[in-house]
Each structure stands twice: as structure tokens, then as C-alpha cells.
Amino acid sequence: MIRDAEDPASRPSHPACKANVVWNPASVNQAMREGGKGHKGKCVWFTGLSGSGKSTLANELEVRLNRLGYHTMLLDGDNVRHGLCRDLGMSAADRAENIRRIGEVARLFTEAGLIVITAFISPFREDRQNARDLFAEGEFVEVHVATPLGVCEQRDPKGLYKKARVGKIQDFTGINSPYEPPLNPDVVIDTSNCLKGQRVDELLKLVV
Numbered sequence: 001m002i003r004d005a006e007d008p009a010s011r012p013s014h015p016a017c018k019a020n021v022v023w024n025p026a027s028v029n030q031a032m033r034e035g036g037k038g039h040k041g042k043c044v045w046f047t048g049l050s051g052s053g054k055s056t057l058a059n060e061l062e063v064r065l066n067r068l069g070y071h072t073m074l075l076d077g078d079n080v081r082h083g084l085c086r087d088l089g090m091s092a093a094d095r096a097e098n099i100r101r102i103g104e105v106a107r108l109f110t111e112a113g114l115i116v117i118t119a120f121i122s123p124f125r126e127d128r129q130n131a132r133d134l135f136a137e138g139e140f141v142e143v144h145v146a147t148p149l150g151v152c153e154q155r156d157p158k159g160l161y162k163k164a165r166v167g168k169i170q171d172f173t174g175i176n177s178p179y180e181p182p183l184n185p186d187v188v189i190d191t192s193n194c195l196k197g198q199r200v201d202e203l204l205k206l207v208v
């Protein structure tokens, strides 16, 4: 089900607001904003284990788009957790809220006509589906960075797997918290089988 931005009934609000907060239609819509930029707004959603290569790929994709003159915004897990989501931990409920907020922010940037790139573990199918449902058909590209757990753990760029293995981090994805792989992603990239940046051309073709 794709929600309609102009249909408040499709976006349930807090009971205290329901009766008294109304939707304000804007005179400038997404198509008009996109017109000013010369391209469509989109969301490229990377999902995968810690160390799978989400940030590396997302960053390279943004660099390439930026060089080509596209208007972009990158939302990265670690960075967003320092600000917008600084109040959230790593329980399933907090991750769901994290992904809900990111989905809403990504949608706003898409409405502004930007190509938004998100790099979050986003381990739960339902949360990713809720994010996808915020976008129109073709606006949401899901990229599963499917690097095997063993490779991610061997890379361990931040030393987090090591800490999780000795019980210093609770609820660590892949170790003692689940990762539900996408059933029907738009792209699958296993970075243990490719050079850095090798698959970015393919992503570019899907996005622009």
C-alpha cells in the first residue's frame, strides 16, 4: 500500500492531534520542485549487516551523482544516531522507530526533489516495508548489501564484532540480534565478490 501525501487519513497521527491538526496543501508540489532540478526525486535504500559496505557504497554513489550534477542527500546510520535519533538504542522497538524517522525524512527530501541515499542496517522486513510504503511506485530502490556475516566480522572496521562476541555489546545484528534479508530487493551486492565501487555504475543506471 502506497500512502498518499495529500491524504491525511492514510497517515495516522497522535490521538491528541487527530481532530485538530489538518493537512495544509502546498502550492509548489514535488513535480514542480523536480522540474527546477531537472531530475526526479528518489530514495536509494541500502540495507545490510554492519561492515557489509553500506556506507562505502552509499558514499561512492553520492560522489558519482554529485559529479554528474544531481542534487543529493546522504543519510548514514552512525551520523543520524548522533542527532535526529540520538534518543534511540538498539532494541527492536528503537530500531523500528529509527527506521520510521529515516523513512519520513527520506520521503521529505524526495518530495524536495533530491536523490536521497540511506545507509542503515534496517534489519527488519516490516520496518523496511513501512518505509517503502511511503514512496510512489519506482521512487524507492532497495539495495541489499549481502556481504556474508563471516566477511563482515573479519573486516570488523570499528571493532564492534569483537566487542559483541565477548558480550560487551548487547543486541548486535548478526550475533545476538536478527537480520531479515529482503525477499525481493531491487539490487543485491556482495562486496566480498567485487572491488570497491565496481557495482556503482549499475546503481547509477537504476537511479537516473
Ligand SMILES: Nc1ncnc2c1ncn2[C@@H]1O[C@H](COP(=O)(O)OS(=O)(=O)O)[C@@H](OP(=O)(O)O)[C@H]1O
Residues within 6 Å of the ligand: 049, 050, 051, 054, 055, 077, 078, 081, 090, 094, 095, 096, 098, 099, 119, 120, 121, 122, 123, 158, 160, 169, 170, 171, 172, 173
Ligand atoms: N547493537 C548494535 N547492532 C548493530 N550496530 C550497532 C550496534 N551498536 C552500535 N552499532 C553501530 O550503529 C550502527 C547501526 O545503526 P543503524 O541506525 O544503521 O541501525 S538500525 O538500522 O536501527 O538497526 C552500526 O553502523 P554500521 O557499522 O555502519 O552498520 C554500528 O556502527
Ligand SMILES: Nc1ncnc2c1ncn2[C@@H]1O[C@H](COP(=O)(O)OP(=O)(O)O)[C@@H](O)[C@H]1O
Residues within 6 Å of the ligand: 048, 049, 050, 051, 052, 053, 054, 055, 056, 057, 119, 155, 157, 191, 192, 194, 195, 196, 197
Ligand atoms: N568491495 C567493497 N565494497 C565496499 N567496502 C569494502 C569492499 N571491500 C572491502 N571493503 C571494506 O569493508 C568495510 C565496509 O565498511 P562500511 O562501508 O562502513 O560498512 P557498513 O556501512 O555496512 O557498516 C570498509 O572498511 C571497506 O573499506
